[in-house]
Amino acid sequence: MSIEQFIDNEVKANDVVLFMKGTPQFPQCGFSGQVVQILDHIGVPYKGHNVLESTELRDGIKQFSNWPTIPQLYVKGEFVGGCDIVREMFQAGELQKLFADKGIKVAA
Numbered sequence: 001m002s003i004e005q006f007i008d009n010e011v012k013a014n015d016v017v018l019f020m021k022g023t024p025q026f027p028q029c030g031f032s033g034q035v036v037q038i039l040d041h042i043g044v045p046y047k048g049h050n051v052l053e054s055t056e057l058r059d060g061i062k063q064f065s066n067w068p069t070i071p072q073l074y075v076k077g078e079f080v081g082g083c084d085i086v087r088e089m090f091q092a093g094e095l096q097k098l099f100a101d102k103g104i105k106v107a108a
Helices: 003-013 030-042 055-065 083-092 094-101
Strands: 016-020 047-050 072-075 078-081
Touching: 003 016, 003 055, 016 030, 030 083, 030 094, 078 083, 083 094
Parallel strands: 016 047
Antiparallel strands: 016 072, 072 078
């Protein structure tokens, strides 16, 4: 399976996927940590992928999304954005609405 097939499969098989530096339990960059805090605050279950474990994954996700930075959040197979976009959407209540519109339960 190519890295592109792996990424495509992951974003389609999981409702919420975060490609990040580190893990949800131990983010290894401030931007990844911010997105983890937001998702945890909202109470959305998600799958995290540590791009630091694989150069192929780190390069592959940037090509897949045509987005140069990490973290990258996907919801129901669609690329949402990186840290700045996710933070702005959260602060405006748009992220919570996106989850609700996609049928994903939030805690708060």
